[in-house]
Amino acid sequence: MALHSLRGFRDLLPPDSARFTAIEAAAREVFALYGYQELRIPTLELKELFVKSTGETTDIVEKEMYAFTDGGGREVAMRPEGTPGVVRAYIEQNLSQSGRNGKFYYIGNMFRAERPQAGRFREFEQIGAEYIGNASPYADAESITMLVRLIEKAGLPGCSVELNSLGCAECRKTYRQALLAYLQGCAEKLCEPCRGRIERNPLRALDCKIDGPWLAGSAPKLTLCPDCAEHFARTQELLRISGIQHNVNPGLVRGLDYYTRTVFEVRSSALGSQDAVCGGGRYDDLVKSMGGPAAPAIGWALGVDRLAMLLKDRPAADGSPKAFVVAAAKEAGQKAYELLTALRAAGLSADFSSFDLSLKSQMRSADKSGAAFALIIGEDELKAGTCAVKPLKQPGEQKIVPITEVTALLTTLAAG
Numbered sequence: 001m002a003l004h005s006l007r008g009f010r011d012l013l014p015p016d017s018a019r020f021t022a023i024e025a026a027a028r029e030v031f032a033l034y035g036y037q038e039l040r041i042p043t044l045e046l047k048e049l050f051v052k053s054t055g056e057t058t059d060i061v062e063k064e065m066y067a068f069t070d071g072g073g074r075e076v077a078m079r080p081e082g083t084p085g086v087v088r089a090y091i092e093q094n095l096s097q098s099g100r101n102g103k104f105y106y107i108g109n110m111f112r113a114e115r116p117q118a119g120r121f122r123e124f125e126q127i128g129a130e131y132i133g134n135a136s137p138y139a140d141a142e143s144i145t146m147l148v149r150l151i152e153k154a155g156l157p158g159c160s161v162e163l164n165s166l167g168c169a170e171c172r173k174t175y176r177q178a179l180l181a182y183l184q185g186c187a188e189k190l191c192e193p194c195r196g197r198i199e200r201n202p203l204r205a206l207d208c209k210i211d212g213p214w215l216a217g218s219a220p221k222l223t224l225c226p227d228c229a230e231h232f233a234r235t236q237e238l239l240r241i242s243g244i245q246h247n248v249n250p251g252l253v254r255g256l257d258y259y260t261r262t263v264f265e266v267r268s269s270a271l272g273s274q275d276a277v278c279g280g281g282r283y284d285d286l287v288k289s290m291g292g293p294a295a296p297a298i299g300w301a302l303g304v305d306r307l308a309m310l311l312k313d314r315p316a317a318d319g320s321p322k323a324f325v326v327a328a329a330k331e332a333g334q335k336a337y338e339l340l341t342a343l344r345a346a347g348l349s350a351d352f353s354s355f356d357l358s359l360k361s362q363m364r365s366a367d368k369s370g371a372a373f374a375l376i377i378g379e380d381e382l383k384a385g386t387c388a389v390k391p392l393k394q395p396g397e398q399k400i401v402p403i404t405e406v407t408a409l410l411t412t413l414a415a416g
């Protein structure tokens with residue numbers, strides 16, 4: 001049997017791979033504008049990290065983790081998201097003492113053993129940003145603004161933000177009781193997973209795909225404490241100053257246990273649907289609960305696969321070479337190879353197929369490559385020290401040029 005990729009895993013081929021690269025490049029540019037620096041975290045971590053941070057009762061940890069026992073008997077997991085690793089690194093590497101600003105971004109693949117479905121893979125790419133150590137609404141506004149600017153820079157216009165506040169541990173304590181009492185009163189209406197976890201985490205029911213919608217109308221609402229209310233109002237005011245369109249959505253919960261205060265999702269009017277492009281939130285208690293310093297934080301993660309899919313109608317970057325070198329006679333192969341070398345040394349992209357193939361076959365490859373010019377060296381050119389320059393994309397006559405002048409000519413043509 002032929003070898004094949006695992007179900008839910010895919011090969012990313014050109015030109016799709018170029019779309020991913022373009023999104024990453026846009027992200028790096030925007031991160032630099034906002035003072036964020038890259039943090040590269042491991043793909044594999046102790047399973048316990050995700051259980052403790054992402055949360056025992058989340059879908060990710062309950063159903064979707066790629067966890068296994070390694071050869072040394074350790075319980076490990078492929079990272080399902082980036083935040084736990086960043087927080088672990090922040091604590092382990094003592095980054096709060098580094099004198100840096102606490103702004104980190106990551107770009108990397110995540111793993112979730114979800115049921116494979118259209119557009120969803122078990123290995124997928126996320127770009128994420130974490131701002132650790134700033135509790136003020138300025139950090140919220142900056143993080144959200146940066147996300148919107150990044151998505152726009154990547155090519156998706158018309159972004160707006162859905163915003164909610166989940167309050168702090170203090171305001172949630174009373175709310176948790178009220179919600180639990182309410183859910184216990186209508187437990188028979190809840191789906192099975194929700195019923196099973198109302199004691200442990202009643203808030204998760206609000207985020208359930210089945211129960212969330214009807215609970216949104218009837219369940220008791222969270223009342224923010226004065227501090228949280230002020231933080232939320234100020235965040236909105238600062239978003240107005242940043243020119244970010246936003247809308248308060250009390251139904252927005254987000255499925256992770258560690259969120260506090262501000263949570264948000266970005267939507268684009270260019271989508272036609274109301275689905276979120278990505279989202280994030282504040283996690284003021286996570287670093288401390290993981291054994292680190294009291295460091296309030298805010299962050300978000302963007303699914304690159306999803307954004308690339310939304311941008312699929314835009315032309316991807318043209319990966320065609322400028323020139324395609326052809327040897328029309330076997331003995332011209334070495335000269336042709338020298339020309340390739342000279343072109344690349346001059347910064348001109350160039351390619352070839354096989355100098356041993358027929359002229360017709362090499363010209364067919366030249367056309368397919370999308371190159372602007374074919375550079376052909378045959379017996380005559382080899383003797384005369386010249387090269388035939390044939391335009392492939394635009395009409396024009398083939399020209400015979402001294403081989404020493406080809407690079408200069410192409411540089412001029414490339415500039416023009």
Ligand SMILES: [Zn+2]
Nearest residue numbers: 168171225228
């Ligand atoms: Zn509060």
Ligand SMILES: [Zn+2]
Nearest residue numbers: 191194208211
């Ligand atoms: Zn449910």
